[in-house]
Amino acid sequence: MSVADNFTDFSTGMSFVFRMAVDEYHSERNWTGLIDRYWLIVEELIADPRAKHLPFMDNPLPTLGMITIYLLWVLLIGPMYMRDRKPMDLRRVIIFYNLFQVLLSGYMFYEHLMAGWLSGYSLTCQTVDYSDSPLSRRMFNLCYVYYLSKLSEFADTVFFVLRKKQSQITDLHVYHHSLTPIEAWILTKFIAGGNATLPNVINNFVHVLMYFYYMLSAMGPRFQKYLWWKKYMTEVQIIQFIICIAHCINALVTGCPFPRFISTLLLINATIFLALFMNFYIESYKRKPKATTAKLPPAEPAAPIAQEAVSGVQELPVATETPSADAECAPKVAEDINNNSTSNNQTAPPEGVETDAKPFEREVAEGKDGEGVGVEEPTNESKHQQQQQQQQQQLESSMGLRQRLPSLQS
Numbered sequence: 001m002s003v004a005d006n007f008t009d010f011s012t013g014m015s016f017v018f019r020m021a022v023d024e025y026h027s028e029r030n031w032t033g034l035i036d037r038y039w040l041i042v043e044e045l046i047a048d049p050r051a052k053h054l055p056f057m058d059n060p061l062p063t064l065g066m067i068t069i070y071l072l073w074v075l076l077i078g079p080m081y082m083r084d085r086k087p088m089d090l091r092r093v094i095i096f097y098n099l100f101q102v103l104l105s106g107y108m109f110y111e112h113l114m115a116g117w118l119s120g121y122s123l124t125c126q127t128v129d130y131s132d133s134p135l136s137r138r139m140f141n142l143c144y145v146y147y148l149s150k151l152s153e154f155a156d157t158v159f160f161v162l163r164k165k166q167s168q169i170t171d172l173h174v175y176h177h178s179l180t181p182i183e184a185w186i187l188t189k190f191i192a193g194g195n196a197t198l199p200n201v202i203n204n205f206v207h208v209l210m211y212f213y214y215m216l217s218a219m220g221p222r223f224q225k226y227l228w229w230k231k232y233m234t235e236v237q238i239i240q241f242i243i244c245i246a247h248c249i250n251a252l253v254t255g256c257p258f259p260r261f262i263s264t265l266l267l268i269n270a271t272i273f274l275a276l277f278m279n280f281y282i283e284s285y286k287r288k289p290k291a292t293t294a295k296l297p298p299a300e301p302a303a304p305i306a307q308e309a310v311s312g313v314q315e316l317p318v319a320t321e322t323p324s325a326d327a328e329c330a331p332k333v334a335e336d337i338n339n340n341s342t343s344n345n346q347t348a349p350p351e352g353v354e355t356d357a358k359p360f361e362r363e364v365a366e367g368k369d370g371e372g373v374g375v376e377e378p379t380n381e382s383k384h385q386q387q388q389q390q391q392q393q394q395l396e397s398s399m400g401l402r403q404r405l406p407s408l409q410s
């Protein structure tokens with residue numbers, strides 16, 4: 001029975017391997033021998049013999065070890081190392097790294113089309129070709145390159161850590177980068193071709209757009225105007241997983257001879273990624289931020305208006321025909337009153353009685369800007385007092401003039 005036949009009847013092969021493993025455990029109860037025997041059976045019955053001598057392909061331990069180191073660096077070692085250090089300036093490195101990923105993804109996208117999907121592959125159901133034909137070998141080599149590319153993408157998160165961009169290291173980011181290498185290893189080890197490579201074609205196209213976006217973003221503010229399409233890039237990723245889900249469901253429903261176990265795993269994986277990306281899309285682009293009304297601090301009581309020191313003479317308002325618009329008029333009036341002669345029989349206010357604030361000071365206390373503030377309008381009583389004062393001053397001046405006239409005549 002060939003490898004292709006085993007893989008077509010994947011469920012029977014797995015049941016056979018499982019029964020042999022159980023029998024081995026009950027007979028000897030040797031965990032080490034059980035794992036060795038189990039893996040040997042898997043290698044002989046299911047694995048693609050072309051992958052046996054490639055680096056990291058003999059068993060999954062090297063890949064699992066690299067994933068473990070990646071998670072330790074991202075979640076523990078890296079943040080501790082950068083805690084007391086400044087973010088590294090890796091702009092040039094990131095530009096060339098993203099350019100490399102754009103070219104690599106473009107190459108893999110082209111090779112996927114030329115090795116199968118534009119060379120006879122069926123969009124509805126395509127089994128794995130394990131022969132050594134040129135197209136089959138080309139697809140197998142491409143799957144191995146795809147696996148290596150997923151290992152190289154660990155650098156995405158390493159750059160985030162070194163630049164102290166912890167907000168970019170989301171659960172979706174870590175889940176994606178830690179899961180895809182083991183998926184690509186399984187692809188290369190067991191199913192290098194067929195239905196399992198359709199998600200890779202779409203993924204390569206999406207990565208061309210994604211890393212090109214990252215490259216422009218790293219090139220500085222001059223290129224920010226060209227980054228308007230980020231939202232649509234996320235929509236393309238969502239469409240990618242919808243296509244993968246539909247493709248897997250079609251293979252399961254129509255009875256495609258592609259391994260149902262693998263189709264089920266691909267369906268579950270695509271559904272998880274769709275949910276994660278939909279949540280990211282809604283949080284980033286659709287959910288409107290809640291209107292937050294800033295709580296105003298309680299109004300502080302108005303500070304008491306400072307009273308100017310008075311000279312003991314009450315500062316009376318002066319009646320004027322046209323109040324001046326200049327804010328300085330009030331202080332001038334007060335000064336004129338204080339400089340008047342004390343012969344006007346004016347008495348000072350009793351102690352403890354405060355004078356009224358000036359009009360401009362009241363306007364400021366009310367929150368106005370003081371523009372156009374004049375002197376307070378005098379009352380009828382104050383007008384009468386002013387008239388009496390003026391008459392008394394005129395009388396005194398006339399009496400003083402009469403007393404000076406005789407002296408001049410003599």
